[in-house]
Amino acid sequence: DAGVTQSPTHLIKTRGQQVTLRCSPISGHKSVSWYQQVLGQGPQFIFQYYEKEERGRGNFPDRFSARQFPNYSSELNVNALLLGDSALYLCASSSDSSGNTIYFGEGSWLTVV
Amino acid sequence: AQSVTQPDIHITVSEGASLELRCNYSYGATPYLFWYVQSPGQGLQLLLKYFSGDTLVQGIKGFEAEFKRSQSSFNLRKPSVHWSDAAEYFCAVYAPWGGYNKLIFGAGTRLAVHP
Numbered sequence: 589d590a591g592v593t594q595s596p597t598h599l600i601k602t603r604g605q606q607v608t609l610r611c612s613p614i615s616g617h618k619s620v621s622w623y624q625q626v627l628g629q630g631p632q633f634i635f636q637y638y639e640k641e642e643r644g645r646g647n648f649p650d651r652f653s654a655r656q657f658p659n660y661s662s663e664l665n666v667n668a669l670l671l672g673d674s675a676l677y678l679c680a681s682s683s684d685s686s687g688n689t690i691y692f693g694e695g696s697w698l699t700v701v
Numbered sequence: 702a703q704s705v706t707q708p709d710i711h712i713t714v715s716e717g718a719s720l721e722l723r724c725n726y727s728y729g730a731t732p733y734l735f736w737y738v739q740s741p742g743q744g745l746q747l748l749l750k751y752f753s754g755d756t757l758v759q760g761i762k763g764f765e766a767e768f769k770r771s772q773s774s775f776n777l778r779k780p781s782v783h784w785s786d787a788a789e790y791f792c793a794v795y796a797p798w799g800g801y802n803k804l805i806f807g808a809g810t811r812l813a814v815h816p
Binding site: 592594621623629630631632633636643644646676678680689690691692693694695697 | 705735737742743744745746747750791793795802803804805806807808809
């Protein structure tokens with residue numbers, strides 16, 4: 589079975605632009621979470637979705653939004669990009685929202701110039 | 702508030718030497734605890750997890766970790782380090798927060814291995 593897949597793997601955007609990152613969870617997993625990892629730091633929680641509903645949101649501005657589709661894949665959108673949004677964006681998949689084993693994808697590297 | 706502390710930012714060991722990476726957490730009850738490894742430019746790979754039961758857990762790649770409630774610690778160990786273990790290691794706690802659950806990560810420990 590495929591693991592958590594994310595796309596694109598790398599991208600470069602200009603300040604003020606918008607970006608959409610995509611994630612497909614492990615087959616059968618219904619929970620998807622998004623994390624931001626700035627260089628040299630641990631990942632920070634952005635969103636959790638379970639059964640297509642937002643279950644939690646971290647301390648990120650409204651420029652960050654996400655959704656989960658009926659097939660449990662997910663998109664993370666970031667509007668009005670800032671230089672500080674440059675980071676590795678990680679998608680995590682788990683079978684439920686209760687803390688069961690959580691698996692991460694390889695991430696999407698976003699560089700804002 | 703829940704938090705995870707990894708006191709060592711960088712650790713250097715010789716190949717074949719033993720390794721212990723420290724992790725302390727702050728949480729009111731018994732949390733779910735994880736160790737992840739991240740190679741340069743890569744995502745996070747799960748090494749091991751503790752949910753309940755035996756406080757010594759075995760993981761992949763020869764790693765183990767011991768949960769000590771009295772010390773609020775979950776230290777990662779390996780008896781003999783290989784050069785391929787050079788990477789960044791993250792300890793994380795998964796705990797309820799505001800009606801949902803999220804992983805809270807430490808800042809990471811970067812491991813260098815000398816031949």
